Amino acid sequence: MIRGKRRYLLNEIEVAVRFSEVDAMNVVWHGNYLKYFEDGREALGAEYQLDYLDIAHKGFFVPIVHSEIDHSYPIQYGSKVKVISRLVDTPAAKIIHEYEIYDVNSGKLAAKGQTIQVFVTHEKELILTIPEFYAEWKAQQNWIEDEE
Amino acid sequence: MIRGKRRYLLNEIEVAVRFSEVDAMNVVWHGNYLKYFEDGREALGAEYQLDYLDIAHKGFFVPIVHSEIDHSYPIQYGSKVKVISRLVDTPAAKIIHEYEIYDVNSGKLAAKGQTIQVFVTHEKELILTIPEFYAEWKAQQNWIEDEE
Amino acid sequence: MIRGKRRYLLNEIEVAVRFSEVDAMNVVWHGNYLKYFEDGREALGAEYQLDYLDIAHKGFFVPIVHSEIDHSYPIQYGSKVKVISRLVDTPAAKIIHEYEIYDVNSGKLAAKGQTIQVFVTHEKELILTIPEFYAEWKAQQNWIEDEE
Amino acid sequence: MIRGKRRYLLNEIEVAVRFSEVDAMNVVWHGNYLKYFEDGREALGAEYQLDYLDIAHKGFFVPIVHSEIDHSYPIQYGSKVKVISRLVDTPAAKIIHEYEIYDVNSGKLAAKGQTIQVFVTHEKELILTIPEFYAEWKAQQNWIEDEE
Numbered sequence: 001m002i003r004g005k006r007r008y009l010l011n012e013i014e015v016a017v018r019f020s021e022v023d024a025m026n027v028v029w030h031g032n033y034l035k036y037f038e039d040g041r042e043a044l045g046a047e048y049q050l051d052y053l054d055i056a057h058k059g060f061f062v063p064i065v066h067s068e069i070d071h072s073y074p075i076q077y078g079s080k081v082k083v084i085s086r087l088v089d090t091p092a093a094k095i096i097h098e099y100e101i102y103d104v105n106s107g108k109l110a111a112k113g114q115t116i117q118v119f120v121t122h123e124k125e126l127i128l129t130i131p132e133f134y135a136e137w138k139a140q141q142n143w144i145e146d147e148e
Numbered sequence: 149m150i151r152g153k154r155r156y157l158l159n160e161i162e163v164a165v166r167f168s169e170v171d172a173m174n175v176v177w178h179g180n181y182l183k184y185f186e187d188g189r190e191a192l193g194a195e196y197q198l199d200y201l202d203i204a205h206k207g208f209f210v211p212i213v214h215s216e217i218d219h220s221y222p223i224q225y226g227s228k229v230k231v232i233s234r235l236v237d238t239p240a241a242k243i244i245h246e247y248e249i250y251d252v253n254s255g256k257l258a259a260k261g262q263t264i265q266v267f268v269t270h271e272k273e274l275i276l277t278i279p280e281f282y283a284e285w286k287a288q289q290n291w292i293e294d295e296e
Numbered sequence: 297m298i299r300g301k302r303r304y305l306l307n308e309i310e311v312a313v314r315f316s317e318v319d320a321m322n323v324v325w326h327g328n329y330l331k332y333f334e335d336g337r338e339a340l341g342a343e344y345q346l347d348y349l350d351i352a353h354k355g356f357f358v359p360i361v362h363s364e365i366d367h368s369y370p371i372q373y374g375s376k377v378k379v380i381s382r383l384v385d386t387p388a389a390k391i392i393h394e395y396e397i398y399d400v401n402s403g404k405l406a407a408k409g410q411t412i413q414v415f416v417t418h419e420k421e422l423i424l425t426i427p428e429f430y431a432e433w434k435a436q437q438n439w440i441e442d443e444e
Numbered sequence: 445m446i447r448g449k450r451r452y453l454l455n456e457i458e459v460a461v462r463f464s465e466v467d468a469m470n471v472v473w474h475g476n477y478l479k480y481f482e483d484g485r486e487a488l489g490a491e492y493q494l495d496y497l498d499i500a501h502k503g504f505f506v507p508i509v510h511s512e513i514d515h516s517y518p519i520q521y522g523s524k525v526k527v528i529s530r531l532v533d534t535p536a537a538k539i540i541h542e543y544e545i546y547d548v549n550s551g552k553l554a555a556k557g558q559t560i561q562v563f564v565t566h567e568k569e570l571i572l573t574i575p576e577f578y579a580e581w582k583a584q585q586n587w588i589e590d591e592e
Contacts, residue, residue, distance in 0.1 A: 016335070016338075018331060018334065018335065019171060019172070019177070019334055019338070019348075020171065020177045020179060020180075020331055020334060022171065022172050023167060023168065023170065023171075023172070024167070024170050024171070024172065024174040024225055025172075025505065025507075026172040029167070029168045030478070030507075030508040030511060031168060031475060031476075031478035031479060031482070031511075032168075032475075034474065034475035034478065035314060035316055035475060038314065038315055038316060038475070039312070039314065042312075042315070052315075053373075053374055061469065063469075063474075063515065063518065064474040064515060065514065065515045065516075066512070066513065066514050066515070067474060067475075067512065067513050068510070068511065068512035068513070069510065069511050069512075070509065070510050071507065071508060071509045071510070072509075074507065074568075077172055077349075078349055124518075164483070166479060166482065166483065167482055167486070167496075168479055168482060173357065173359075178330070178359075178360040178363060179327060179328075179330035179331060179334070179363075180327075182326070182327035182330065183327060183462060183464055186327070186462065186463060186464060187460070187462065190463065200463075201521075201522055209321065211321075211326075211367065211370070212326040212367060213366065213367045213368075214364070214365065214366050214367070215326060215327075215364065215365050216362070216363065216364035216365075217362065217363050217364070218361065218362050219359065219360060219361045219362070220361075222359070222420075225497075226497055272370075315467060315468070315473070316467065316473045316475060316476075318467065318468050319463060319464065319466065319467075319468070320463070320466050320467070320468065320469075320470040320521055321468075322468040325463070325464045327464060328464075373468055
């Protein structure tokens, strides 16, 4: 996780838990949280006009190179998940998201996590400096600043 | 299902049941049988050199236009599934597979099903006559014939 | 499909297409339609107070014994699906749903399908007559009747 | 990751990549690696008689509280994954696995990762000391030691 003063964009959505997403313990199978992270990430992208199809048209893919999840509370079938996603500003040529997943029924924090994406060309070459279109997009956003 | 004398190619595989594939009743979620059908279909294709990447190179996609499953016995986590797949000969420009899924632990028939694929060009135009490469492939196979 | 005059209950929802739900052709993998059917079935159950957890408490499970899908149009990532679900009245001890899936971006019908559920006890015994609680629930509904 | 001299148990399996597991880029969707990790973890458990159903009978669940994946190379449809799983010894009341995923077609390392499980009672109480049955199981294993 990124320490110190954080600048971020925020999105919050609710997602229903599918029956096919719970396991034999009647709780969401741990791997399905990456689907909720993706739901949050895409909702954030939609809210702030960071469109993945558009990124592809500009010549870049943004594959996920790291993801992690910390689970603290199980979510049962019949509940919903609230996904709070933050796109956290970084000087690196990376897209970093942090996530909090809440169990809507109990209000409890169920999981926290992070994903890191990089920029690659369509020829799969890693880009080490922030692409111009992304720098421009970043400059146009109203970032939220954490009081430390 | 196709009636009368059947000509078919046969493949049999075993597939482990994943923990993430069972539901809150501790049995395989019904929709996951389509993954086992796909495992069987691809194993059959590999055995008889009907390669989907190769079909794409020849200019065709073979999307599934119909699938159906009949469930008769639940499969629990800890078991395996045996998938018996038959590619059933048809004069139509279609690829028809029939499947039987057995619960390996009990030996019981768990499900039967069918998928139907058609040929479309890369421009998504439906092909109504059997493509030449597929007619040739069919002519080379040693079809099994059901005694009725 | 059920012929003749149909009595049914109706539900309509929209569901986002997840990136993880499309395949290498950039269209929804055919097996994922069973998840959309389930989304529709559960939304219908919620709208008409037919609660699956409640059914379990009354001593019954309602496993799916048949499902089928007919595909007519592919849905791409970036679109949404509209799920129209009908619980169709039947004198049998079955719960029959019919589904239509529309591609929201194009408005086109993407798929139709059906699922059939039966009643079993917690000891997995099949129930051949409609359980009392379900007969009562059915009697309380305002069924829509198709003009043939 | 655990530093210093490591003691571990090792398992190696190969798993086919399903068509339904690749995304619109024709590479395995990042979240599906957690399924391959689970395949490896269960194969290791089977090889060393650490049976999850048996653990449940002894009164414990072992939920995953942390998982992480680092991706370095994409795996395409048509390839297989080789999963190398290590259960790494730890004095804590935790089960720690480390994973390496190789793309069988190219031989390249595709991803590395880790999962951490804890012991909870069926009443969901966290166990802070190693359960006796697990201590006994650990004492019976022939651990591999890394030369640093």
